[in-house]
C-alpha cells in the first residue's frame with residue numbers, strides 16, 4: 001500500500017485534473033522521460049490517457065532516452081507528441097560551424113526547447129510538468145499552480161514529491177527505470193550537456209557541468 005503522503009499527492013492530482021476538465025480547459029503535459037518522470041506519467045495514464053504528453057526532441061538526446069520514451073509510452077498507453085524545433089540543425093551552428101551547445105548553450109536551449117514549447121502553449125490552457133522543489137533553488141520557490149505564457153496555467157503536481165516518494169511509487173507499480181540511471185546519470189538531458197555524477201543527492205549536478213547554467217529556460221523564461 002502506498003504511504004499516506006503519496007496517496008495525498010495522487011488524490012490531489014486526480015482532483016485538479018477533474019477540475020480542469022469540468023472547466024472545459026485543454027490540458028497537455030510535458031516530460032523529459034527520466035526515471036523520476038515516471039510517477040507523473042503513470043498518474044496521467046491512470047486518470048486521463050487522452051492528455052497529450054509532449055517530448056521536446058532536441059535531436060541531442062541519448063539513444064537510451066529515446067528507447068525508454070517509446071517503452072514507457074507503449075507500456076502506459078500515453079498520447080506521446082514528439083515536438084521538434086522549427087529551426088534546422090544546419091541553422092544551429094556558429095560562424096565556425098560548431099553546434100551552439102558548445103558555444104552558446106542558452107541559445108541552443110532556446111531554439112530546441114523554449115521556442116517549440118511556445119508553439120505548443122498557444123494551443124492549450126493547462127501545462128502539466130514535473131518540476132520538484134528539491135531539484136534546484138529556482139524550483140524551490142515555485143507554486144503548485146502559476147500563470148504561464150499565453151494565458152496558460154502551469155500545474156506542478158510533483159512539486160512536493162521527493163526522491164523517496166518517487167522510488168516508493170515506481171517500486172509499488174513496478175515501473176521501469178531509465179537505463180542510464182544505473183550508470184550514475186541521475187538527471188538525464190541532452191547528451192552533450194549531461195555528465196554522470198557520483199552523488200545521487202546532487203542529481204542535477206551532472207547537467208551543464210562546469211557552466212553557470214542550471215536551467216534550460218522552460219521553467220524560467222516560460223514562467224513558474
Ligand code: SF4
Pocket residue numbers: 058060100101104105106108109110112113189190191192193216
Ligand atoms: S541541453 Fe544542451 S544540447 Fe540540449 S538544447 Fe540545451 S544546450 Fe542544446
